[in-house]
Amino acid sequence: MFAQMLNELPSFFSYYNLLFFAKALGTTFALSAIGCIVGFTLGFALAAIRLTTHPALTPLRVAVTLFTELFRRIPFLVTLMLVFFVFQAMNADLGMFTVALISVCVIATAFIAEIVRSGLESVHHNQWDAAATLNFSYWQTLRLVVVPQAWKIILPPVFGFFVLFIKDTALASQIGVVELAFAGKTMNNKGFSAALVYGTVLMLYFALSYPLARFGKYLETRLAPTRNR
Amino acid sequence: MQFDFSPVLERLPYLAAGAWLSLQIAFLAFSLGMVIGLAGASVRAYGPRWARALVGAYVVFFTNTPQLIQIFFIFFALPDAGILLSPYQAVLIGMTLNAGAYLAEIQRAGFESVRRPELEAAETLGFSRLQTIRYVILPHIIRVLFPPLSNQYILMTLGTSMAAVFGVEELTGRAYNINAETFRSIEVFSVAAVFYIVITLIATLSLAFIGKRFFRAKMRWF
Numbered sequence: 004m005f006a007q008m009l010n011e012l013p014s015f016f017s018y019y020n021l022l023f024f025a026k027a028l029g030t031t032f033a034l035s036a037i038g039c040i041v042g043f044t045l046g047f048a049l050a051a052i053r054l055t056t057h058p059a060l061t062p063l064r065v066a067v068t069l070f071t072e073l074f075r076r077i078p079f080l081v082t083l084m085l086v087f088f089v090f091q092a093m094n095a096d097l098g099m100f101t102v103a104l105i106s107v108c109v110i111a112t113a114f115i116a117e118i119v120r121s122g123l124e125s126v127h128h129n130q131w132d133a134a135a136t137l138n139f140s141y142w143q144t145l146r147l148v149v150v151p152q153a154w155k156i157i158l159p160p161v162f163g164f165f166v167l168f169i170k171d172t173a174l175a176s177q178i179g180v181v182e183l184a185f186a187g188k189t190m191n192n193k194g195f196s197a198a199l200v201y202g203t204v205l206m207l208y209f210a211l212s213y214p215l216a217r218f219g220k221y222l223e224t225r226l227a228p229t230r231n232r
Numbered sequence: 233m234q235f236d237f238s239p240v241l242e243r244l245p246y247l248a249a250g251a252w253l254s255l256q257i258a259f260l261a262f263s264l265g266m267v268i269g270l271a272g273a274s275v276r277a278y279g280p281r282w283a284r285a286l287v288g289a290y291v292v293f294f295t296n297t298p299q300l301i302q303i304f305f306i307f308f309a310l311p312d313a314g315i316l317l318s319p320y321q322a323v324l325i326g327m328t329l330n331a332g333a334y335l336a337e338i339q340r341a342g343f344e345s346v347r348r349p350e351l352e353a354a355e356t357l358g359f360s361r362l363q364t365i366r367y368v369i370l371p372h373i374i375r376v377l378f379p380p381l382s383n384q385y386i387l388m389t390l391g392t393s394m395a396a397v398f399g400v401e402e403l404t405g406r407a408y409n410i411n412a413e414t415f416r417s418i419e420v421f422s423v424a425a426v427f428y429i430v431i432t433l434i435a436t437l438s439l440a441f442i443g444k445r446f447f448r449a450k451m452r453w454f
Contacts (some may be wrong), residue, residue: 073429078393081393081404081421088421089416174300202305203303204301216296
């Protein structure tokens, strides 16, 4: 097994194969990065909507709550298939990358909305009341009172989620997006031994995820919440 | 666009049987992962330096690479070394190893949460070692560990859908089959999604109930 792998090494690390892997790594990175940014923005917005109390916004709140609660309970693979077939039924002419990107954003939004919500709720209710007494608007309360106290609680689990999330993008290979997992399958089909191919893919994912995980750990210790809240 | 759920609803028992298999995989992988995790966490807390480093490397490697590729590796690379596994076995082993890494990390955090003053208080009260474990350490650890463990269990239930990629006929795998038979794609996958939602809702609610009722864990219903 190992002798065979050694034989394959020169042809495996040929210029075009390396280029192929680099492109695949780029796709995985793009999927995760765009998903993280969009997910964080939308997730924050959804959490902010969910914490409003105005009666006129009740339908919106219900819709947001349903969205987060449901999509956190559907496996990514099933979400991916649903998005894929819904766009197909709508005759939308979208590339596979776009389809994967949309499902990635949907799932990131749902999960991050929940993290942000519990972070915002961790700020003591007296703070909300005090802000209301000072006649702060909802937006002012969030911006000037709640978020400055909550972001330390929110950031570490958000980075924890990003790390989980990079690895979930591997499932995008199932609808044919040429990212790392798909590149691995292709190379394996070309006849390179599975241990070599998937070992390389594992290492590449590791290189992508480990720095982020370390950064999340660093944030966790650095931003350790104070006990007096 | 017209929806026709009848071909899917006819095959509801078939899907339900798949859901049962999903639950079995999640439960098995979680239980076995708990054993690995407990061993790993104990080694990391009390083991010799080299063993700690070894377990640390295992945890870092498995939590930073995708489960899908880990199972790919087990399923496609191990046969070259003469180990032939069925898809079900490969998925189960992959999920167990992956869960073991996460659960080791979670349990380690639980071990570390026992504070020294608590142990000293137990000593002052004249507790024996066994009594300390039974009345001070265990209740504390379970209370702290229960919420993240149940969360991990829910995530693992969702993770079982990955088995479909290897042709295991669990919930998602059977949804694939029905899709290939009837071409009612949106209907099939939305019904499968509802199955997952119901399964995880039941799991969340019952775990929250158990945690609140028996271990005084701080948990929310949702």
